[in-house]
Amino acid sequence: MLKILLIVSLFAITSSFQTAPTAPLRSLPPLLAVETPNPELSTFTGAFIETGGRVWDPWGLxxxxxxxxxxxxxLANGRSAMLATVGWVWPKWFGAFPGFDDVTTVDPVGAIGQADPQWWAQFIVFCGVIEFNKYRAGQNGKNYLGETTGEPFYDPAGIFGRTPEAREKMAERELKNARLAMLGIASFVAGHFIPGSVPCLPPGF
Structure with a gap:
């Protein structure tokens, strides 16, 4: 029996060093095959110098x-990530808000478990109200996706701009900040659970 196991192991080791045949592109699973991006992408904001002057979609998703x-x-995830990044950094630099005795830690992950359930209920209701208003605004022709045409869904300070050029610039800024925030909050979470995994991130941040 031992000889059989040794022979099988030897075969597996030698097989692992053999060069695997290169499969043609058409035989790859659809989601792994690099295909021509959808022409609709050319109408979207996101053709930056960092992505070669076109909307980045290397897998043709x-x-x-x-x-x-x-x-x-x-954009929805990016906007959430921007808020999450502020929520992560704020207590570590400025401490918790006074008057909230339930939460005694400035650790964002630990604070999740300390928060009163009624806070989460209110938060879920709040998110539902926002989504309902987004849907109603879309039915009325307003946009919430950073388009340069149409009136914005929510812009009380008027920072979105009134000219096509100003709106295009603001849409680009929001998209870039959204993507940066998604990477940022992912690095904070990774650094929290795997200390030292993120270069330049202070321990315990």
Whole structure:
């Protein structure tokens, strides 16, 4: 029996050093094949110098997922990440808000467990109200995806701009900050659970 195991192990080791045959591109799974991006992407904000002057879609995922849906998801997650980044950094620099005795830690992950359930209930209701108003605004022709046309869904300070050029610049800024925030909050979470995994991030941040 031992000889059989040794022979099988030797075969497995030698096989692992053999060069695997290169499969043609058409035989790859659809989501791994590099395909021509959807032409609809050319109408989207995001053709920056960092991405070679075109909307970045190296895997051609826009051929499998509606580009408008993907952009909506990207901005929604990016906006959430911007808020999450502020929520992560604020208590570490300025401490917790006074008057909230339930939360006694400035550790964002630890604070999740200390928060009163009614806070989470209020938060869920708040998010639902925002989503309902976004839907109603979309039905009325307003935009919430950073488009340069149409009136914005929510812009009380008027920072979105009134000219196409100003709106294009603001849309680019929001998209870049959203992407940066997603990377930022991911690095904070990684550094929290795997200390030392993020270069230049202070221990315990």
């Amino acid at each position: 826009s051929n499998w997922v509606p580009p408008s849906w993907a952009r909506e998801a990207e």
